[in-house]
Amino acid sequence: MEVPLKRINKFLSEAGYCSRRAADKLIDEGRVTINGAIPETGTKVGPDDVVAVDGKIVGSKKEAFVYLAFNKPVGIVCTTDTRVEKDNIIDFIGYHKRIFPIGRLDKPSEGLILLTDDGDIVNKILRASNNHEKEYVVTVDKPISQTFVERMSRGIYLEDLKQTTKPCIVKKVNSNTFKIILTQGLNRQIRRMCSHLNYEVQTLKRVRIMNISLDTPIGGYRELTKEEFKELSKLISSSSKTYTPKKTKRTR
Numbered sequence: 001m002e003v004p005l006k007r008i009n010k011f012l013s014e015a016g017y018c019s020r021r022a023a024d025k026l027i028d029e030g031r032v033t034i035n036g037a038i039p040e041t042g043t044k045v046g047p048d049d050v051v052a053v054d055g056k057i058v059g060s061k062k063e064a065f066v067y068l069a070f071n072k073p074v075g076i077v078c079t080t081d082t083r084v085e086k087d088n089i090i091d092f093i094g095y096h097k098r099i100f101p102i103g104r105l106d107k108p109s110e111g112l113i114l115l116t117d118d119g120d121i122v123n124k125i126l127r128a129s130n131n132h133e134k135e136y137v138v139t140v141d142k143p144i145s146q147t148f149v150e151r152m153s154r155g156i157y158l159e160d161l162k163q164t165t166k167p168c169i170v171k172k173v174n175s176n177t178f179k180i181i182l183t184q185g186l187n188r189q190i191r192r193m194c195s196h197l198n199y200e201v202q203t204l205k206r207v208r209i210m211n212i213s214l215d216t217p218i219g220g221y222r223e224l225t226k227e228e229f230k231e232l233s234k235l236i237s238s239s240s241k242t243y244t245p246k247k248t249k250r251t252r
Helices: 008-014 020-028 089-093 119-127 146-154 189-196 226-235
Strands: 032-034 051-053 067-072 110-116 134-140 169-174 177-182 201-209 221-223
Touching: 008 020, 008 032, 008 051, 008 119, 020 032, 020 119, 067 089, 089 110, 110 119, 134 189, 146 169, 146 177, 177 189, 189 201
Parallel strands: 110 201
Antiparallel strands: 032 051, 067 110, 067 221, 134 177, 134 201, 169 177
């Protein structure tokens, strides 16, 4: 039976090297080769082709994928480019396999971020990012008014982005702290929304992504449980890809 060809970005994604989006960028930068030649975006590869990134051969995925929930400290940057950023998330975790973050969390922010070597699920979660909940606990520089809660909940027009944020759930916790549940992921969205209302964010912590809640100490990580992954797969309408979690948890 003839093995179907795969687009080069899908090959890199399924090999656990990076997401398809990141693969397209690598291809555009001329860092990917197929049998020694630089391919065009959309080029397909077969089982006998040799794919390399920066001269290093990328093989097909053989091991089970890993899915981690990490409590990112303030100051850590969500990038896989270890050549550029000293305080990058990959070096900080020091995981024994190549993994990459799903989405991002700003350097001054802390809290939950998911990491994996499954490029396919990265694309599915990012495509679903405007439809699923992410919950944050935020402190600001002055007392929170009812007007602030109502306006944040309705949506804020962000002049620099030329768009209004989606309605969201906002609940006052105490004088200067509130919880907010977003269903979209604009760059620095909460900070921009607060700034529009003349509030400055002091601390910002993400405590939940869809059905995954933050439950590790700062700087710690754990593998998703079988039940968590099963529910996550339903939420993103995942394919039949399966995952068998390990029994142990690890934190740093």
